[in-house]
Amino acid sequence: MTDVSMVLEATGVLAGAGGLGYVKVRAPRVYWSLVGLPVTWGRFTFTYRSTMDVCGLTVQPSRMRAFLARNVARREVLPVPPKVRRVRGTSTGLRVTLRLPAGLEPADLMAASERLRHAWGVHSVTIAETKPGYVELRMTGYDVLRQVRLPRGARPEGLAVPVALREDGTAFVRDYRQVPMALTLGANSSGKSVYQRNLIKGLARLPVALVGIDCKRGVEHSAYAPRLSALATTPDDSASLLDVLVGEMESRFDLLSAHGVSDMWDLPERLRPVPVVVLVDEVAELFLISSKKDEERRERIVTALIRLAQMARAVGIYLEVCGQRFGSELGKGATMLRAQLTGRVVHRVNDKQTAEMGLADVAPDAVMAAGLIPAERPGTAVAADSSGGWAKIRTPHTSRDEAKVVCRKFAHLVPELPSLDRFRPHVPAEAPQTGPSLVKPRPVTE
Known part of the structure; x- marks a missing residue:
């Protein structure tokens, strides 16, 4: 016993x-x-x-x-x-x-x-x-980035969108009132697109206008068309769209001047224009040229981007720029534009120089951490800003279909902006689902 x-x-x-x-x-x-x-x-x-x-x-x-x-x-x-x-x-x-x-x-x-x-x-x-x-x-107490799960209370609110989880277990929030302009860098399959999907998924629920610039013929942003106020899929369309946004910025400055305020958020709510978030998928496509005749278009694009980055915060127009690499080799104006993008998120990169481009001027201590991100952990990144602080984050996996469903669900939140109407993407109507036939089959008798 x-x-x-x-x-x-x-x-x-x-x-x-x-x-x-x-x-x-x-x-x-x-x-x-x-x-x-x-x-x-x-x-x-x-x-x-x-x-x-x-x-x-x-x-x-x-x-x-x-x-x-x-x-x-x-x-x-x-x-x-x-x-x-x-x-x-x-x-x-x-x-x-x-x-x-x-x-x-x-x-x-x-x-x-x-x-x-x-x-x-x-x-x-x-x-x-x-x-x-x-x-x-x-x-x-443990590696919270191994299985990413955002805190329960992390929800989009105002102009703040929780998009990732920090290494200390808190949510990484992309707040456009705090950090109006941002740059996201990362190599192929590093999780850069998933980060942008989470951002769009959160912004789609808020009363903002979303503008997409995707020079890869819209292969990324076309899925979010129901929630976009404007979409440009070629460099020529991008140049025209950015010119319109600069015009929108100037008209909003006229509104601020007429009411004697210096910030859009100081206006009465009934007069306040809707915030606009401009999402650039691959910034290098806007800088590169293939012939001499493209130089004029490139100058228009670069000038418009720099003007928006320098002044548009006060009128509620914000930039979210993504790319694999963003350095002086892109040409005149690249370094000046990068200096205006305060927020930095760097995913796994192919070389140390790319990490330095994104982090060395705002948080030098974070460069080494960005170079140690393993390939088997897509979505892991280093986030920093001009305060010098930085944190390791990881984005929860979000499929393209999930973001697409959210954009279609909140398509009614697309605001009225007449200046962007001609760039509004075409949204095909959903085909009705085939159901069971209501016709009773009758046997053929001789």
Whole structure:
């Protein structure tokens, strides 16, 4: 009987271990909530002071504190680590709010993030400054980019669209009010098109005008035609469309001037024009020329793009430029245009120079991370902006058909813009689905 009970106990232990291993692989959020979070929280609580000390994240106490410790408490004066203000567990990791003592800055913790990650046994540690003197340690318990799932509360709102998941488990939001112009780079099969699909899928739900420029004869943007206010599929059409957009920009500036404001969002809602998002699929096709006669068209396109990038933010016209490579070799004006595109998203690239083109002027530290993106993880990218901060992100897979269905569903949100009517893409009517025949077959009798 004893032998049987021992066998049953051993079998139960093995089954439990196997179940935990299965959950760890298939349901990492569940495993983290049940096992990883309590273990990490305890390790953090018991080793916090010693970890901060060996990582060089402590400072000497104030004179008053040292005097009280030496003469009142009769104990040794020890260095002071950042004070823990709040510890909060999430479904992906641990959030710790710290109050920095005098002598420490957020950059000190950022430099030690790898040492903290290994000390507490978590997948990653990122530092975010919440307000002066306070930082938040965002610990991620597992690789959240392996199976991308956006947080439940991540929904398009205003002019902000959640398009990807950050490495710290939060949503990467493309907010056109914060970052009006952006550049997305990536090699073939890197996930650049999937990123744009997620963006269009989110923008289609918002009251904005979408303008597509796809010089690959519309093979990408033609699927989104029901939701587009305008579509150009050749360089000549693109030049004409950009001229119209510049004219629209100038008329909106006249409106602002007439009402004595400098930003479209300062106008009363009844007078406010609809925001316009211009999506350029492959920017190199607008710059390259095959003969001398194309130079005039190229100059028109480049001049219009630069003018829009420099001034159109105030009147609610935003640029979203995509390409495989965007450097000075494209010709005159390329570098000037790139400098106006504040937001940068760089997917896997074929060479280091392309990563430098996208990131070196805004976040030099991110160049190396962009060069290490593996080919077997499409959709992974490095996102940065002019603030110098950057984060690794990954876009959830969205098929072309999914984005197409959303665009057709929200086709009624296409705004009235008379200046773009002649560029409105033709949308063929859906053919009715064939159903069962209502005619009863009758046998032929002789």
